[in-house]
Amino acid sequence: MSIPRRASTTQSPFSTFWSVPATRALVALVFVLLLGCVFNANGAFFKIGTHRDALRQASVFGILACGMTVVIISGGIDLAVGSVLALVAVAFSLMSIHGGWSPFIAIPGALLLGAICGGVSGTVTAWFGIQPFIATLAMMVFARGLAKTISGGTKVSTIIQSADGQYRQAEVPGIFRFIDSSVLQTRNAAGHATGNLAVVTIIFLVCAGLVWIVLARHYWGRQVYAIGGNEEAARLSGVSVRVTKIIAYAVSGLLAAVAGICQAAQEQQGDPEAGIGYELTAIAIVVIGGTTLAGGRGGLGLTLLGTLTIGYLEKILSINAVPEASRLMLTGAIIIIAVLAQKRRKL
Amino acid sequence: MQRSYLFILCSLASCALFLGCSKNDPSAAPTEKKAKSTFKVGMSQCNLGEPWRVEMNAQIKAAAEKHPNLQMVFKDAQNDTLKQRSHVEEFVSAGVDLLIISPKEAQPLTEPVAKAMDAGIPVIVLDRRLLGDKYTCFIGADNTKIGRAAGQWIVKKLNGKGKVVELKGLMTSIPGQDRDRGFREGIAGSNLEITFDADMKWLEPNARQEMESALSRCPKIDCVYAHNDPGAHGAYLAAKQAGREKEMIFVGIDALPQEGVAYVKEGILDATFQYPTGGAEAIDIALKILNGEKAPKEITLGSRLFDKETIDQGGKELQ
Numbered sequence: 001m002s003i004p005r006r007a008s009t010t011q012s013p014f015s016t017f018w019s020v021p022a023t024r025a026l027v028a029l030v031f032v033l034l035l036g037c038v039f040n041a042n043g044a045f046f047k048i049g050t051h052r053d054a055l056r057q058a059s060v061f062g063i064l065a066c067g068m069t070v071v072i073i074s075g076g077i078d079l080a081v082g083s084v085l086a087l088v089a090v091a092f093s094l095m096s097i098h099g100g101w102s103p104f105i106a107i108p109g110a111l112l113l114g115a116i117c118g119g120v121s122g123t124v125t126a127w128f129g130i131q132p133f134i135a136t137l138a139m140m141v142f143a144r145g146l147a148k149t150i151s152g153g154t155k156v157s158t159i160i161q162s163a164d165g166q167y168r169q170a171e172v173p174g175i176f177r178f179i180d181s182s183v184l185q186t187r188n189a190a191g192h193a194t195g196n197l198a199v200v201t202i203i204f205l206v207c208a209g210l211v212w213i214v215l216a217r218h219y220w221g222r223q224v225y226a227i228g229g230n231e232e233a234a235r236l237s238g239v240s241v242r243v244t245k246i247i248a249y250a251v252s253g254l255l256a257a258v259a260g261i262c263q264a265a266q267e268q269q270g271d272p273e274a275g276i277g278y279e280l281t282a283i284a285i286v287v288i289g290g291t292t293l294a295g296g297r298g299g300l301g302l303t304l305l306g307t308l309t310i311g312y313l314e315k316i317l318s319i320n321a322v323p324e325a326s327r328l329m330l331t332g333a334i335i336i337i338a339v340l341a342q343k344r345r346k347l
Numbered sequence: 348m349q350r351s352y353l354f355i356l357c358s359l360a361s362c363a364l365f366l367g368c369s370k371n372d373p374s375a376a377p378t379e380k381k382a383k384s385t386f387k388v389g390m391s392q393c394n395l396g397e398p399w400r401v402e403m404n405a406q407i408k409a410a411a412e413k414h415p416n417l418q419m420v421f422k423d424a425q426n427d428t429l430k431q432r433s434h435v436e437e438f439v440s441a442g443v444d445l446l447i448i449s450p451k452e453a454q455p456l457t458e459p460v461a462k463a464m465d466a467g468i469p470v471i472v473l474d475r476r477l478l479g480d481k482y483t484c485f486i487g488a489d490n491t492k493i494g495r496a497a498g499q500w501i502v503k504k505l506n507g508k509g510k511v512v513e514l515k516g517l518m519t520s521i522p523g524q525d526r527d528r529g530f531r532e533g534i535a536g537s538n539l540e541i542t543f544d545a546d547m548k549w550l551e552p553n554a555r556q557e558m559e560s561a562l563s564r565c566p567k568i569d570c571v572y573a574h575n576d577p578g579a580h581g582a583y584l585a586a587k588q589a590g591r592e593k594e595m596i597f598v599g600i601d602a603l604p605q606e607g608v609a610y611v612k613e614g615i616l617d618a619t620f621q622y623p624t625g626g627a628e629a630i631d632i633a634l635k636i637l638n639g640e641k642a643p644k645e646i647t648l649g650s651r652l653f654d655k656e657t658i659d660q661g662g663k664e665l666q
Binding site: 041042044047049050053057153154155157159161167169180182194263266267268271273274314315318319321323324 | 395396398401518543544545546548551552555556557559560562563564581584588589590604605606609612613
């Protein structure tokens with residue numbers, strides 16, 4: 001996973017413990033959870049449904065953050081994920097709702113679209129030496145435009161306008177209902193069965209698991225760390241820097257596509273305006289976890305902790321009905337606290 | 348070498364794109380002196396990201412197409428005040444015969460519009476107001492009134508008592524504040540109680556999240572009042588997932604044909620209140636002004652209620 005760093009030559013048990021980035025990421029999460037226990041909104045925080053919802057809401061951001069982790073470890077950044085999410089959400093809705101295509105075609109098609117977007121920004125960065133910030137910024141603007149073009153500027157929903165101007169109602173596709181459902185059902189007092197784990201959360205965990213295996217256990221993952229640590233050294237030791245980078249951005253695009261499919265399913269529509277600003281949340285999650293923006297250090301496990309921190313923070317603010325203005329200030333403050341905890345102090 | 352090829356390729360591609368675009372853009376075509384029987388009308392829209400504004404443009408376009416002597420030019424400022432300002436200036440220098448503007452905000456756009464008036468171009472202002480009175484006609488609806496009507500409808504529907512969740516639009520925006528104030532006036536004096544309110548920023552995913560919090564917090568909810576239809580729809584999805592959608596009624600605002608009205612038809616929402624775009628009215632007034640008739644300084648649009656009883660008759664006019 002992450003590459004532990006030596007804290008100091010004379011190590012006390014605490015400083016050894018504190019030198020592991022995961023410990024510090026955990027501190028931020030525990031802090032947020034304690035906030036939740038204190039401000040529990042008349043016990044709402046202790047209900048299982050609250051946790052299911054918190055995890056479900058964090059899942060889309062978590063999936064984006066998984067891809068972002070790969071790109072950031074490689075020393076880059078991907079600003080296009082929010083737009084790619086919208087593009088894929090629109091394309092997936094067009095294929096599934098309007099086209100009535102089978103999910104076995106629509107899902108691979110949507111994933112391919114995302115991977116191509118990522119691959120293009122990767123190619124522009126790796127092959128032509130354009131800074132990742134600029135290359136992915138261009139993709140962010142382009143993909144947003146493409147999403148608005150193919151959707152005709154409006155939401156692609158189950159209410160479809162026919163040629164004669166009348167509106168007809170299409171069925172919500174089964175795949176949408178499946179992704180938006182939840183498993184591990186229990187019955188409440190009224191006899192209504194509700195699931196306790198959302199399918200999107202499972203999708204997030206599967207994505208996180210796969211990315212973790214690739215980053216921590218596969219030689220390609222080691223190459224990503226090598227490039228992020230020292231690109232020149234990696235090149236000299238025979239790493240194909242360009243190809244590895246392109247794949248890293250393609251992975252990010254692919255995961256943005258997964259997030260886009262989840263977003264479309266949860267909204268029951270493809271909104272070309274979806275995902276605005278999501279890239280910043282994804283970056284915040286990665287950084288709060290403890291992966292450094294400079295590249296070469298960090299890991300997927302940290303991103304998982306970061307996702308939970310941000311996800312629970314949002315939920316706690318929401319169940320307490322904190323006004324929007326205070327929410328923004330509190331979120332800013334907690335991001336700083338979490339990042340300060342990441343900053344290694346000499347102890 | 349490779350890079351220079353790419354550069355040339357990119358430049359060619361972007362040239363092609365621009366050429367392709369300019370064909371569809373009538374404002375780029377060379378302007379010929381026309382007989383006075385045709386009028387060029389500029390429409391400056393502040394933002395086409397919202398379905399409601401897409402609908403406004405669509406209504407204007409549909410109404411204008413019935414009059415072959417009107418030539419419409421649409422510009423979208425993409426929610427950028429300064430871009431909209433330069434659009435107004437472009438319309439003035441292009442010498443349009445009339446300007447319709449739905450301004451993003453009052454202060455920075457008042458002066459550019461005043462300059463258009465000075466240049467002898469009549470201006471119709473849609474939806475949001477400008478400062479002062481240097482315009483020809485203002486057409487807009489009253490959000491406070493619509494909020495009040497929604498409040499009164501809910502009071503009647505729930506027989507005067509119950510617990511309400513209010514999902515607000517952006518509370519730093521005037522429509523959000525007005526829809527909130529009107530609603531609170533509408534339910535004043537009844538035993539309706541707002542148990543949970545949150546700012547969902549007009550966005551459906553946010554509305555769903557806030558509703559989930561409301562559901563885990565409040566054991567009983569009788570009504571969800573959302574400041575727009577997508578918000579009410581998001582709340583419905585949250586309640587449905589929790590198996591509690593039958594317990595409460597859902598009320599939204601805007602009543603776009605593809606959103607609120609369709610949701611009421613499906614039985615997702617119990618009612619929606621139309622917030623009219625004024626697009627068709629703008630073209631009527633534009634024709635009056637262009638034909639030299641006197642136009643009223645201000646038109647307040649009425650609203651329509653769409654609920655289960657009135658949906659098939661195309662809604663009920665609100666007093």
